Amino acid sequence: MKIGIDAGGTLIKIVRQYDNYREYETVPTTEIDKVIRWLNNHSCDDISLTGGHAATINQQLNCSAHIFVEFDAAAKGLNILLNEQGHDLDNYIFTNVGTGTSLHFSDGNTQSRVGGIGAGGGMIQGLGYLLSGIKDYEELTDIAQSGNRELIDLKVKHIYKNTEPPIPGDLTAANFGNVLHNIDVAFTASDKLACVIGLVGEVITTMSITVAREHNTEHVAYIGSSFHNNFLLRKVVEDYTILRGFKPYYVEHGAFSGALGSIILQ
Template identity: 25%
Template sequence: MQQTADQQVHNLIRGAGKAKGERGRAKMDIVESKQISEPIKSEAQISHLALDIGGSLIKLVYFSTNSDSSSSSSKDSVAVSSGNEGRPVLEGKLHFAKFETAKINDCIDFIRSKQLRLSGFQKHGAPAGERCTIKATGGGAYKYADLFKEKLGICLDKEDEMDCLVAGSNFLLKAVHTEAFTYMDGQKEFVQIDHDDLYPYMLVNIGSGVSMIKVDGPGKFERVSGTNVGGGTFWGLGRLLTKCKSFDELLELSHRGNNRVIDMLVGDIYGGMDYTKIGLSSTTIASSFGKAISDNKELEDYKPEDISRSLLRMISNNIGQISYLNALRFGLKRIFFAGFFIRGHAYTMDTIAVAVHFWSKGEAKAMFLKHEGFLGALGSFMSYEKHGFLNLKVHQLVQQSPVDASRGGDKIHDPPNGELNENQSIDCSICLS
């Protein structure tokens, strides 16, 4: 009987382990590929699904083998070729997708349509036909566990959320040579990370709320602070004030806005002058939404785009300031910002970067991650290693940003310069040894 792709992968991994003994577990080498990413084909073999189910969004990561690889003997076989030192290689792609948690059925339909439920690993020694078990993290892994069992026959094997965030961050910073970058005044500059000098650093994950995590090494971290004013605040308040129906619509609206119509600036208080004694320019925001106090206007008199811009500026400024103050507590000058609040949005990144630069007097820099929203999902994906399925030995990844699968492949968001979003998958190879 012909084996499925997962059975072949599983047997390859088990065989490699037996050949090498206890220390010879499967190794995954992520290597740079110059191939252009293409949409996943129907005949591609899919495996290693992992989820991060948050309060606002569901993030999904999965690996598919290249069915059209020159090393494949047929469409039904796994693409296996000889790697360095004769090691077998599974060539394929890491795919990323996201869905609104409120529309969780869209995610379930996507998993069903891709037959991703067939790709999870059964528990060792479990009888054939037992429900598939896949890795998942986030509060929704608990909240929606019964729903996944009912709809897909999937059992969610839960991984700790903070463990996954840090594991995903460490993985990306070591694996992707163009993962981290700074962004200020419209200028994007990649930062080369010295793997021997990565730790300690501050990881600021901006989801519905914000977590600030001091990372001291692999598996060594502490959540040192956080704030409840985050992406959920922007989305929630924005929906109430502008009637926008989605985060992306609200973000798009901010492009056309002018926050100075609503925000009270230092110059508004000082007659257009700077307050030089304490280092405040006339354009510094003295009070977010402050002009609404004195304006004899109702909510409908303000443009939704101005409200969106002011709200985005307020939240981004505060996250940047609070993050730096917490980094200062521990003497950290390296701060990485991640989470789907950012979405490669130029104005958001610039605002956070300016806040860090201002409060640190230029001594610290805000850095951003290309795979900003998928740290938890990647960490969940990597947790298969704990069970002997994957042992990640990292070289390089070709970074490409994800799409929103629920919107039929549209880009998540196009910043004004259009340079921060590319395609949806990462070309990679899994080397087994």
């Protein structure tokens, strides 16, 4: 068994690679000591580390493990997952939506980081808490799935009420820009949280297609732990990417790309 660990700011992603199959697991970074105790029962030759807390883990192991740059590891693991899932791409942008969001260009062999933004899972959780008082990410995203964005977000179609708009009417003209037009409405927590997810999804998509255009590719692969239990974020990202004329790819187990790639790079 080979073990790949991507120790991020919020979650530790673990891949256990056997001869014919893999196991995937996530552990909160707050439980890093438990992960270290578990790893100390294994040979360091079988352990590969990446991510912001990789050095912290390595310092407390009984011996030195293999450490890799997280961007290179994510690119390597993602390319494997894309091929396994039937997507043979030789150039694409991949957008890693974790606590924040990092954007990369890949030619299938090497990657280069082409941007990054602060909108991501951390924004969903932090702003979501400020608007709803909900701390738990899964509870927050569960509630958001049934929310209605129409009363809070100002769409292009709301501005061009009696005429054909020059751009698609479903595009967001202003996130949260419709609130004062519906001041007497009691906005639910679901509505507010859905709009937070919509905001994050549209920001990361806009950045993704901008750098995709700059690098002459129409392909954008979306990965990251923020998609966990969050079909709404996936839908916003996919629909908005298509609406802007690009091709989105949601990658199953994409959040584990770094952990998987660290095993392959060993």
